[in-house]
Amino acid sequence: MFLHNLKYEIKLVLRAKSFIIWLMLFPIILGTLFKVAFGSIYQNETFDTIPVAVVKISENEVFDEMLTALTTGEQPALKAISEEEAKAKEMLFDGDVKGILYVGKTVELSVSGRGMTQTILQEIVGRCRVYETVIRDTMATDPSSLEAVIKELSTEVDACREVPVTQGNPDVYVQYFYNLIAMVAICGCNTGLHVSIDNQANQSVVGARKNCSGTPKSINLTAGLIGSCISQGVSMIFCVTFLRFVLQVNFGGNLLLLYLCSVMAGCLGVAMGFFIGSVGRARFEVKVAIAMSISMVLCFMSGLMMGNIKGILAEKAPWANRVNPVAIISDSFYCLNIYSDYRRFLTKVLGMGIYIVIFTILGVLFARRKKYASI
Amino acid sequence: MQVFNAFLRVLRSKFGSAIIYIVLFFIVGIMMTRADSGTSVWEKTKMVMVIEDLDDTPESRKLVEFISEGNVVKDDFTNEDDITDAMYYTMLDYVVTIPKGYAEKLASGQTEGIIESRHMHESYAVANMGMLLDEYVSTVMAYRQLGKTPLEASEAACKALGAKVDVTIAQEEGKTEDAASMMLIYFRYMPYIFLCVIMNTLCPALVAMNKKDLRFRTDCSGLTPQSYTMQQFAASALYIVALWAVFTVVGAVINGVMFSGRLWLAVLNGLVFALFSAVFALFVSEFSPNPNVITAITQIASLGMCFLCGVFVDQALLGGGVLAAARFLPAYWYVRLIRMLNSDIVFTTGEAALCLGIQAGFVAVFVLLTILVHRARYVSAAPRKAAAGSAA
Secondary structure, eight states: OHHHHHHHHHHHHHHOHHHHIIIIIHHHHHHHHHHHHHHTTTGGGOOOOEEEEEEESSOOHHHHHHHHHHHOSSSOSEEEEEOOHHHHHHHHHHTSOSEEEEESSSEEEEESSOSHHHHHHHHHHHHHHHHHHHHHHHHHHOGGGHHHHHHHHHSOOOOEEEOOSOSSOOOTTHHHHHHHHHHHHHTTHHHHHHHHHTTOTTTOHHHHHHHHSSSOHHHHHHHHHHHHHHHHHHHHHHHHHIIIIISOOOOOSOHHHHHHHHHHHHHHHHHHHHHHHHSSOOOHHHHHHHHHHHHHHHHHHHTSSOTTHHHHHHHHOHHHHHHOHHHHHHHHHHHHHHOSSSHHHHHHHHHHHHHHHHHHHHHHHHHTTOOOSOO | OHHHHHHHHHHHHTHHHHHHHHHHHHHHHHHHHHHOOOOOTTSOOOOEEEEEESSOSHHHHHHHHHHHTTSEEOOOOOSHHHHHHHHHTTSOOEEEEEOTTHHHHHHHTOOTTOEEEEOSSOOHHHHHHHHHHHHHHHHHHHHHTTTOOHHHHHHHHHHHHHOOOOEEEOOSSOOOOHHHHHHHHHHHTHHHHHHHHHHHHHHHHHHHHTSHHHHHHHHTSSOOHHHHHHHHHHHHHHHHHHHHHHHHHHHHHHHTOOOOTTHHHHHHHHHHHHHHHHHHHHHHHTTOOOHHHHHHHHHHHHHHHHHHHTSSSOGGGSOHHHHHHHTTSHHHHHHHHHHHHTTSSOOOHHHHHHHHHHHHHHHHHHHHHHHHHHIIIIITHHHHHHHHHHHO
């Protein structure tokens, strides 16, 4: 009887349109959108010549020389256009230039917005200031050393040596994909919710029929849960395969462990859904709303929408990252990538295991011995 | 007004699940606002750092002093695991190690790799810190050419590099008040909140209205399809305006902001996007999807659009290709107006009107599409079904 129920449970889940949409199409569409959005972030950081307007208030020979150096060469940093203030402002508002350099005794910068170009412009002006200060100091103390000082300032120095923290992939945007997998896993609560609903006579027709049948509830529930975990596991394998091999996302770490971990995460989603479905006698719609809202809040707290939220929570409420099941799932992928030993990874996997056991036990406790006077 | 009343009655019956979405997504909205510090890529934020001075000489201490200026230096980590953990949780941005022999190398003119650094996540601030350290050593070496000792050169370099650059943001009109910035951050995340809440709460009611029993009874009544659709639109609009007002007023109260000046444009922007979310929900529900499909479409549409259009990731960071594609989505124009109001890009009245106009255009397009689908699926299908029924 158990195997019969298990077979039909798997068939039922696999034939459900919502299952295909949620667990197959969802990672394909969102994964592709993530890849498109984040794939170009680093490309966006390539350097182009920045057009600036120069408004002269008084003569500044040192800056003039530096400006010549910055505006000449194969790929100059700046393209300077000398203008009157009014015209320069007009050009700035029209977007023809990215900033206005007011050249007087010192150089001041005016920009029209807050972006990467403006930041780079600020750094260039800052660097000019340093050159200016060093050259003025040289002129004041030992003008004969000017050539040597300029040569030293222009020499490329590689003083700061970067020591890698990890052998894995340190790309910060990979965490969005970890959270996407975690979200697909936690959305398995839809499948788990159905196991619970389909066993409650007051919630569904199937539930009513199952409750009057001779099959013990324990067999129905066990078959339902195992069947859902198998289907969810398949969808998790599909999700990871698509992200890793089709979108070429570099997860780092051991891929086999990543697959096993994601399957386990899927089971956690099913267990959570089963628990939510078993608690109380609220309508199916309300339970779906609760499951989805909680899932989305947990996903948000894990960094699906804002990558830095986990760090903020670690500072303000460290317990939140430790108890949030979605954060535990995404942390496990991250640990697999970043740390060469499996100590932290195993802690996260253990956390997932504990959640699965707790949700399942509580779900069973709430689901058992329900009596229906009238449905 | 029967359809109008019936629709509101259906909405009331689904109020239990709707309130869950409204409350939880409102919490998400507030958390997003609080989590977003409001510092854009332009502003040089303080880096949280650990400095390990293994050389412990006057020159190395000068370097420590220089790095500490304008950054937050932490010294409460007891082991390497703690440091790695902190970098993982982005509580720590950068670790600088001054190896033994730093002062000697500086004195001998050796600069290659005399400082070591570690970081987990690549960012502009991290790259800038690396360049700053190179620049520091370069400036020290330049001062050494003037016959200064390594310590004197280090002191002079600190002074030269410590000078601040004055940057002003040019404005065509009045600048956004600082108090309003928090509200603008709150408004920036509204597309996600509106899409999620409106789709999840309005769609089930609309799907219920499109159910066979109710629809067939309406079809054989004296009500014209136009009147039916318009009453449905009106009831949806009433619900949406109420929802928008709640989110706007409660958001303003929590963020402690009184609306004034250009901030009203952000309020209007929110209303137009809320209307778009409503007509999108109307369009989706014309296909009578089941609750799971509605949730899936909601998540794909909201997360996808918000990631592509710069709600979650700053538009300044997104590539040209992505932004070019995003222009075909209303959230792009919504975010663009918010960026204008936040002085991230230049504000012009014409551009602001364009942003609102394009969003309104999307609303009009989806209204037409909804009417079209409604006619194709329900109105024109009815006589054929009736004819097929009588032939049988």
